[in-house]
Amino acid sequence: MKIIVCIKQVPETQEIRLDPVTHTLLREGVKSIINPFDLYALEEGLRARERQGGTVTVLSMGPPQAGDALREALTYGADDAVLLSDRAFAGADTWATAFTLARGITKLGGADLILCGKQAIDGDTAQVGPEMAAFLDLPYVAWARKLTFVDSEVLQVERLLDHGYDGIEVRLPALITVVKEINEPRVPSFKAKLRAKSQKIPVLSLPDLELEPDQVGLPGSFTQVVKVFPPPARGARELWEGTPTELANRLWTRLQELKIG
Amino acid sequence: MNYLLTEEQQMLQELATQIAEERIKPVRAELDEEERFPTEIVQDLAQSDLFGVIIPEAYGGLGLGCLENCLVLEALSRACVGVATTYAASFLGAYPILLFGSEAQKGQYLPELARGDKLAAFALTESQAGSDAGGIQTVAVKDGDDYVLDGTKQWITNAGEAETYTVIAITDRAKGARGASAFIVESSDTGISFGKKEKKMGIRSSATREIIFQNCRIPADRRLGKEGQGFIIALKTLDYSRPGVGALAVGLAQGALEESVHFARQRHQFGTPIISFQAIQHMLADMATEIEAARALLYAVARYIDSQPKDFTKQSAMAKLFPTDVAMRVTTDAVQILAGHGYMREYPVEKMMRDAKILQIFEGTNQIQRNIIGQALNKEFSKKGK
Numbered sequence: 001m002k003i004i005v006c007i008k009q010v011p012e013t014q015e016i017r018l019d020p021v022t023h024t025l026l027r028e029g030v031k032s033i034i035n036p037f038d039l040y041a042l043e044e045g046l047r048a049r050e051r052q053g054g055t056v057t058v059l060s061m062g063p064p065q066a067g068d069a070l071r072e073a074l075t076y077g078a079d080d081a082v083l084l085s086d087r088a089f090a091g092a093d094t095w096a097t098a099f100t101l102a103r104g105i106t107k108l109g110g111a112d113l114i115l116c117g118k119q120a121i122d123g124d125t126a127q128v129g130p131e132m133a134a135f136l137d138l139p140y141v142a143w144a145r146k147l148t149f150v151d152s153e154v155l156q157v158e159r160l161l162d163h164g165y166d167g168i169e170v171r172l173p174a175l176i177t178v179v180k181e182i183n184e185p186r187v188p189s190f191k192a193k194l195r196a197k198s199q200k201i202p203v204l205s206l207p208d209l210e211l212e213p214d215q216v217g218l219p220g221s222f223t224q225v226v227k228v229f230p231p232p233a234r235g236a237r238e239l240w241e242g243t244p245t246e247l248a249n250r251l252w253t254r255l256q257e258l259k260i261g
Numbered sequence: 262m263n264y265l266l267t268e269e270q271q272m273l274q275e276l277a278t279q280i281a282e283e284r285i286k287p288v289r290a291e292l293d294e295e296e297r298f299p300t301e302i303v304q305d306l307a308q309s310d311l312f313g314v315i316i317p318e319a320y321g322g323l324g325l326g327c328l329e330n331c332l333v334l335e336a337l338s339r340a341c342v343g344v345a346t347t348y349a350a351s352f353l354g355a356y357p358i359l360l361f362g363s364e365a366q367k368g369q370y371l372p373e374l375a376r377g378d379k380l381a382a383f384a385l386t387e388s389q390a391g392s393d394a395g396g397i398q399t400v401a402v403k404d405g406d407d408y409v410l411d412g413t414k415q416w417i418t419n420a421g422e423a424e425t426y427t428v429i430a431i432t433d434r435a436k437g438a439r440g441a442s443a444f445i446v447e448s449s450d451t452g453i454s455f456g457k458k459e460k461k462m463g464i465r466s467s468a469t470r471e472i473i474f475q476n477c478r479i480p481a482d483r484r485l486g487k488e489g490q491g492f493i494i495a496l497k498t499l500d501y502s503r504p505g506v507g508a509l510a511v512g513l514a515q516g517a518l519e520e521s522v523h524f525a526r527q528r529h530q531f532g533t534p535i536i537s538f539q540a541i542q543h544m545l546a547d548m549a550t551e552i553e554a555a556r557a558l559l560y561a562v563a564r565y566i567d568s569q570p571k572d573f574t575k576q577s578a579m580a581k582l583f584p585t586d587v588a589m590r591v592t593t594d595a596v597q598i599l600a601g602h603g604y605m606r607e608y609p610v611e612k613m614m615r616d617a618k619i620l621q622i623f624e625g626t627n628q629i630q631r632n633i634i635g636q637a638l639n640k641e642f643s644k645k646g647k
């Protein structure tokens with residue numbers, strides 16, 4: 001089974017600083033890490049390999065230093081890594097990012113299973129996975145909290161919902177995005193660390209992907225960030241349980257307390 | 262300090278530190294409180310290849326030496342000596358096989374220990390034989406192609422959790438110091454059973470139990486080395502493993518120092534952080550200096566051992582003695598600096614002080630270490646004819 005795990009390098013800090021003019025991320029002086037959700041995707045890929053055999057390739061699009069994130073992914077036991085990097089890719093929105101990654105996957109000969117994190121902790125859109133599936137014309141399931149192989153071609157997926165989960169069967173090849181409930185990522189291994197130190201990470205550029213400059217990066221993007229601001233805090237929410245009558249009475253009392261009724 | 266570690270040694274240190282920070286620190290208080298064996302962390306350590314440090318590559322290990330082993334132990338015990346003891350005791354059980362095992366024995370047992378699929382333990386001590394190992398009563402009687410073991414071992418780390426035990430038992434009482442032999446016993450053998458988990462002062466996540474042998478029959482090819490080599494095997498094993506106890510001590514003391522400095526900078530009394538009081542500063546200065554001295558001694562001895570000298574019993578004893586005494590002093594002072602906070606279980610230093618005490622006791626009390634060093638000096642000087 002050929003498994004590709006997409007990982008994004010993100011700034012470690014939770015307090016993201018933005019350039020007031022361009023609204024892009026200020027990355028200087030901030031340590032970079034693997035997007036935390038992607039570590040769960042990687043773990044799931046490694047477990048799938050343990051059960052089904054095959055290889056796990058980690059794939060990222062980003063500047064050359066994103067190679068560090070890929071090298072770190074190798075220390076967890078991924079077989080190989082590929083970086084998509086070219087100045088032309090800069091400024092990509094989710095469309096252009098997903099388009100470029102999808103092309104990368106096609107150039108790598110496709111995959112039986114593509115795993116992504118639920119979302120990136122910086123961009124936060126959760127769009128790249130599903131968009132990639134669309135470009136590759138593959139089925140996808142987002143927010144997977146459990147994967148079970150029925151056989152080498154069919155995967156049972158539990159998709160996390162607010163209060164429960166959906167049970168879904170999907171035929172491979174498919175793309176899955178995972179939530180952190182899915183597993184407990186392993187620790188790196190020393191032998192893999194030794195291997196990763198000297199392992200070659202191929203870099204594919206615009207010509208390697210046989211794309212035109214206007215299909216990628218800023219020119220290939222349909223959206224542009226105009227304004228970034230912290231969202232207003234959501235008010236406290238409560239969940240009540242009870243019979244319809246109890247709940248109606250309780251609601252009525254509460255509305256009166258709040259002077260809404 | 263820069264100890265001129267190689268890139269590989271630094272990577273090992275990094276990996277052990279990552280496991281200590283991410284997996285051990287968050288649960289150490291809970292493990293201690295509930296006296297719970299760290300099964301998940303043992304799995305992490307197995308996944309990370311760290312159970313293979315001293316096992317040769319031919320048996321699936323990393324083929325590294327005493328210094329690397331010490332670096333890992335130090336990094337782990339900076340977070341928790343209880344967990345680190347569990348890990349270290351598996352090497353204590355593996356050393357006799359590594360040092361004295363036949364090709365067949367090494368091929369059978371070392372790969373699964375290197376993978377961390379199985380844990381090992383080392384069983385010497387008995388109720389009447391602590392410092393005086395010569396007093397052991399457990400016997401192994403040759404019976405055809407088997408040996409039959411009878412007797413009880415006491416306070417054995419990893420007993421009940423490990424699958425592979427190296428056991429010292431008397432094969433011929435008349436031969437005195439040449440009357441003991443070493444055996445590999447498996448937890449699945451008939452006639453082996455375990456006592457209840459002991460309730461301890463410190464290292465409470467580690468498992469310490471009795472091992473009871475009742476008509477425990479094992480094939481004769483489980484004997485390590487020759488008949489009569491039991492005490493030699495035990496002493497050589499301890500020569501190799503004692504610096505590991507020193508490493509546990511250095512890591513523990515380092516952890517306690519870090520907690521102390523951190524607290525002393527935060528805690529205000531008389532309108533100023535307590536670190537501005539000279540009394541506190543001097544305590545911290547002594548702690549830091551002694552830890553660095555202990556580490557320097559430890560690494561020097563570990564490197565010496567890795568140079569494969571013929572006899573290093575004295576140096577090995579020193580590498581246990583000094584760091585463990587330092588750890589006791591440093592952790593006691595750490596509680597003093599945190600004072601009331603330090604005495605509370607909410608803060609980690611009271612546990613560190615409780616954990617420190619065992620390091621002066623097991624693998625030979627520090628009195629015994631001083632005996633070893635003293636006797637070695639006597640021998641050295643008598644050879645020189647002075």
Ligand SMILES: Cc1cc2nc3c(=O)[nH]c(=O)nc-3n(C[C@H](O)[C@H](O)[C@H](O)COP(=O)(O)OP(=O)(O)OC[C@H]3O[C@@H](n4cnc5c(N)ncnc54)[C@H](O)[C@@H]3O)c2cc1C
Binds near residue numbers: 093094124228
């Ligand atoms: C603060 C901020 C705001 C942004 N706002 C927008 C916006 O409003 N509209 C817009 O179109 N773009 C936006 N972007 C720009 C940029 O397009 C995204 O960061 C990028 O496309 C990835 O999207 P994401 O970070 O939301 O990833 P998500 O879609 O949240 O990521 C999901 C998963 O996709 C995979 N993945 C994502 N990116 C990569 C990658 N580069 N390499 C490999 N795998 C990857 C990972 O598995 C990841 O877990 C924004 C970026 C930032 C930092």
Ligand SMILES: Cc1cc2nc3c(=O)[nH]c(=O)nc-3n(C[C@H](O)[C@H](O)[C@H](O)COP(=O)(O)OP(=O)(O)OC[C@H]3O[C@@H](n4cnc5c(N)ncnc54)[C@H](O)[C@@H]3O)c2cc1C
Binds near residue numbers: 415469632
């Ligand atoms: C938590 C724990 C884990 C252990 N794990 C293991 C294990 O995995 N395997 C194993 O085989 N054993 C293990 N032991 C046993 C340990 O090695 C012994 O406790 C230790 O060697 C000391 O023996 P003792 O406690 O019987 O003390 P004793 O020998 O009874 O000593 C009592 C006191 O007398 C002093 N003393 C004794 N003889 C002399 C002397 N000749 N000169 C000066 N002072 C002397 C000692 O230093 C000590 O202060 C463990 C013990 C503990 C508490």
